[in-house]
Amino acid sequence: MLGIHAGQGADEDLGARCVACFVQAADDAGLPEDPDFRAGFNAYMKWAVGDVLSYSSPGSEVKPDVPIPRWGWNGLE
Numbered sequence: 001m002l003g004i005h006a007g008q009g010a011d012e013d014l015g016a017r018c019v020a021c022f023v024q025a026a027d028d029a030g031l032p033e034d035p036d037f038r039a040g041f042n043a044y045m046k047w048a049v050g051d052v053l054s055y056s057s058p059g060s061e062v063k064p065d066v067p068i069p070r071w072g073w074n075g076l077e
């Protein structure tokens with residue numbers, strides 16, 4: 001997943017717009033309004049978009065052995 005996003009470049013506000021799209025998509029899909037769930041979901045999306053964008057510089061490559069992150073109610077595990 002990181003590999004297909006890597007090296008694409010990014011405008012300065014791309015991360016914020018991306019997170020806003022994911023949050024809007026959660027609303028559109030009718031995901032539960034439960035505050036704990038929404039807080040966890042929003043925090044995950046913010047972190048995940050940041051992770052994706054950390055590889056955005058042209059020429060960035062993702063090493064094949066990057067571990068799959070685990071995300072729980074308390075954030076990154």
Ligand code: HEM
Pocket residue numbers: 001004005014015018045048049052053
């Ligand atoms: C700055 C934020 C992001 C942007 C601008 C973005 C943009 C894109 C684009 C343009 C594609 C299509 C790539 C292609 O087909 O060549 C794509 C695919 C994909 N993205 Fe993202 N993405 C972002 C963040 C994320 C995040 C945070 C996740 C997951 C947590 C994610 C998961 C995926 C997956 C799974 C695909 C492949 C979908 C498929 O082929 O069925 N993306 N993204």
